[in-house]
Amino acid sequence: MATYTNRYRVDASFEDTIEAVTAALGEEGFGILSDIDVQGAFREKLDAEFGQYRILGACNPGIAYDALDEEFELGALLPCNVVVYDDGDATGVSVVDPTELFSVVDNDDLEPLVADVASRLETALAAVPDAEPIEE
Template sequence: MATYTNRYRVDASFDETIEAVTDALGEEGFGVLADIDMQGAFQSKLDEEFDRYRILGACNPALAFDALDEEFELGALLPCNVVVYDDGDATGVSVVDPTEMLSVVDNDDLDPIVDEVAGRLERALEAVPDAEPVGE
């Protein structure tokens, strides 16, 4: 099981979950800079079938600015990815754990920013209606 993400199960349709996750991220100051449709990409590029799977590249501009001001190369690890996917009779949501992701960066000045990002992402996903953490 992945330890670099926090997972949720949402008792809602895929499209409803995308909308709810996007709205909840917005409430915590995150915009979605990228919306990557992996199902569509695999179909068009490889002629392969795949479950519905979207990667939302979420960014809080103020926190990203502060983080890049402390660690210029950090952009290679941004934005924070949130994955929404078909999970049988529900919709799965997996969000990167910023604490794990940024543990590769040896810069203690980032710690308060990482904590802020982690808290905001957690609050956002907990605000999604019918979302339940998985594996806790």
Template sequence: MSYTIDTRVEGSFDDVVEATEDALAEEGFGVLCDVDVQATLRKKLDAEFRQYRILGACNPPLAHEALQEEPGIGALLPCNVVVYEDEDGVAVRAVDPVTLLGVVENDALDEVAGEVRDRLTRVTDAVETSF
């Protein structure tokens, strides 16, 4: 079972990050945090690492709905989307909310998780068609 929704594209890293942020916005997600893993590891460990960004994405209406059903769900928010370079190009991977929320065992979250999955799938599809 995969825990992410994935795509891989050929393009510049910065352009893929921008396309990912744009696609997230089109689906109603804001980026609450943007972690530059490469810069963080360089600063904290003096270690070199590939270009790698973690975008903490949130769709406020869907997050609100989930929080009303399960207050502790905040520990699993926001939805992380990662963009990173490797030998095959630039990968975009979004957490699969159906898989993630399956650990909560609250059937009331199934609809929200499915809606978020649909939106994140459209995000990765949009990034793929941009390149």
């Protein structure tokens, strides 16, 4: 299974989970820069059916500013993606693990920013009602 994400199971509907995740991220200073409806895109572009699957591009502007000021090319790794998907019995949420994602960048000055993002994402997902971490 993937080691580059932190996964959660949420006992709520898909739409309620989208709202709860968006609100919880907002409490930690993240806005949603993009919201990709994969199911709708596959239906429209490929005439193919796919389960409910949304990719939320989350960004904390202050941290992003500091990170880009430190490492200009870092924009290729932004924003932090949060995936919400129908998991049959519940709703799944996968959040990129910033520590893994930014391990490809050889810049020790970014470590405090990456740790801050990781902590904020963890705090946000812990605040989502009925969210339980999925341990590997």
